[in-house]
Amino acid sequence: MNAIVLKLLGQRIALALLSLLAVSVVVFAITALLPGDAAQEQLGQDATPEALAALRVQMGLDVPGPLRYLRWLGGLLTGDPGTSSTTQLPVAQLIGSRLPNSLLLAAITALFSVPIALTLGIASAVWRGSLFDRIASSAAVAIVSVPEFLVATLMVLLFAVKLRWLPALSYVNDIESLGQLLKAFAMPVLSLCCVIVAQMMRMSRAAVIDQLEAPYIEMVRLKGASALRMVLAHALPNAVGPIANAVALSLSYLLGGVIIVETIFNYPGIAKLMVDGVTQRDMPLVQACAMLFCAGYLILVTFADICSIVANPRLRHR
């Protein structure tokens, strides 16, 4: 098992690093195509040639693009993601102040959404065709079809403006007790759960059904195993691979794809930081964020792969 798993792992990581490099080149190239640079964006309407020139020198934009890229890459390899060109603060510090917030939001959402989604998905697979399955499945389709900004806005109007139960903004600055934590996170987590629970549920249902229709399950049924045993001990281990992939895909979305939820609740997460970076043409910041999202995505997907490798007896016992 070890040799194969290690070889697979090694390949995975090498590929991941290669993708990271490719992403950094693409991000750098695409952002170079955007109209205007950081100096122009910061001065906006006030841009005069002299002010622009002074600001460009201050931001280090007078250096040609490819050279800037190589310098940045060199810095990254030594563990220094550089200095933000608009704020002159270290990028590590900017990201460091936002990343914990994003991770916290992602963790809380995952904590609620994964068990709920898996339970619902497996249950509706077991009782497929039943009333429960039909209600759960159509509700999931309905929820996944509603854009999250609508869900979030409606929730704000109802729970914050009308009923005044929850704050309209999600503040992480003043949290001192568990109650405050729950209050602050209730609405963002709920609106994110709406999106990813439905996705994960649909995909795990499909994965389990796929297994339940396989010939070996018929064998299991013929030997007289109970329904619970049939699903938990026989079908589920074989469905772990696709389920882990579904979970990983949904969770990777929580890191960078939550910009709308961050905007509506004014949550100081990393997605907003990156969008700010793009609008201000702050290349070092944008690249560092892109690397981070890409790395997060690769880690999750690799982790899902490992899960399915380890869960697969044919690979494990060879």
Added chain:
Amino acid sequence: MTERHPIPNFVGSHDSERLMGALKRGATRRDILSMLLAGGMQAGLAGGLASTVMSAHAQTPRRGGRIKVAGATAAATDTLDPAKQSNQTDYSRCNMLYNGLTSLDGSLTPQPALAESFTTSDAKTWVFKLRPGVTFHDGKALAPADVVYSVMRHKDPATASKAKVLADQITSVTASGPAEVTVVLAAPNADLPVILGTFHFHIVKEGTTDFATGIGTGPYKLKEFKPGVRSLVVRNEAYWKPGKPYLDEIEFVGIGDESARVNALLSGGMDLVGSVNPRSVERVKGTPGFAIFTTQSGQYSDLIMRKDVGPGANPDFALAMKHLFDREQMKKAIALDHAVVANDQPIDPTNRFYFAGLPQRPFDADKAKFHLQKSGVTGKVPVVTSPAALYSVEMALVMQQTAQRIGLDLDVKRMPADGYWSNHWLNSPVGFGNVNPRPSADVLLTQFFQSDAAWNESRWKNPKFDQLLLASRAETDLAKRKQMYADMQTMIHQEAGIGIPLFLASIDGHTSKLKGMSPIPLGGLMGYAFAENVWLDA
């Protein structure tokens, strides 16, 4: 929106002054009642009146309390460096921490601030006497060297100051006494005290290069500053304005999304929010306990018709377009009445140099048609618009409708806000721009209408205008200056390739408990100087 509760007429003004005076000395409701009864008033009436007097008294500022305020932007570029302030969130924050030598009041007239007085004989050499007893947040006394440093740093290109163009007219700033600085200009400018009252010329400590501590002389001290997230300020007990500020603490954040901002206000999460869309006004007004604060200012979105290229090269085309503005409809349908009709003159009615005598240019399709035919312009005319220039898309669409009636085909091109100022504004033959309120008529005309100005949007060149501009800048006689500005406004109204349909208002929303707001036409939130002026009603 300063609501006053006048004491009913049946008490003479002398009496009401007497009552208010008694209240200020600490009279109770019972004292007031007995005063009124002693004057022969019947008990029921006196009771009602005493309540009115008490509530009017509640309008005097109350000390204490904490408010949460949301501006319209938040980004990692948020700054505490006065020279780098770039948006209303920066202005609001820096106004909490710093003061200028002067400050601008409701008519943008400079008032003494850190300078106790300012004098000049020729508008070229200015003497500013510094206020005694002013200290920075760290206890250091304000000295002339601080002023010299704070003003002169704008001239250094390395500072990358937003006010460099304004500072370049200053030749020298010197300490001419223990509490006095002398400013010498390259050319006379009667508006120097106005310029020094603007945000970028806030006074910092001599030699400051790292502004993270936000040490100034302002009404609040910095407690926490996280760019893009929030700032927290607490009352400066040693503030030089007696009794001010009123609040203990202000938490200031930026919320980029307008509906999130309004929701935050209405859910009780915020006490004051800036930049409310006219479309949200009814929602705020309709919720008990909340109010709207409108500031009419010199902000405008203008139609630019370049005089050097494109159809605008023909003066009749510009006149045709100016007659095509259905200003009343734009005011009603686009700005939802949060605007005043403008007259293609860039100085707005709140300004002391506004020329009211200029006849209003009406919406007149026949005249527009006449001028269009005279200009000989035919075919599609592209009009470049963008959400970056407030309401420009809507204005262009309204014009497109009216233009069809006279056989003019306007091709409205909607550009993204991102990159609009660097790529389209000033480059398109016909397009829209947006001009934020400027502190003085001189600054506005110099930046946007002088022949060689970098932002001469329509490339309108008139040597006579330039002469008048220079002369008015040096003129210290207010009446003569007014006349010169009237002449310049008339010239722009008639000749420039600039059509200004409306002057736009800034709208803020706040809880009814928040008192003390009065408009300063530099922008919303009391010209961003709300912090030291507002208080919370109990």
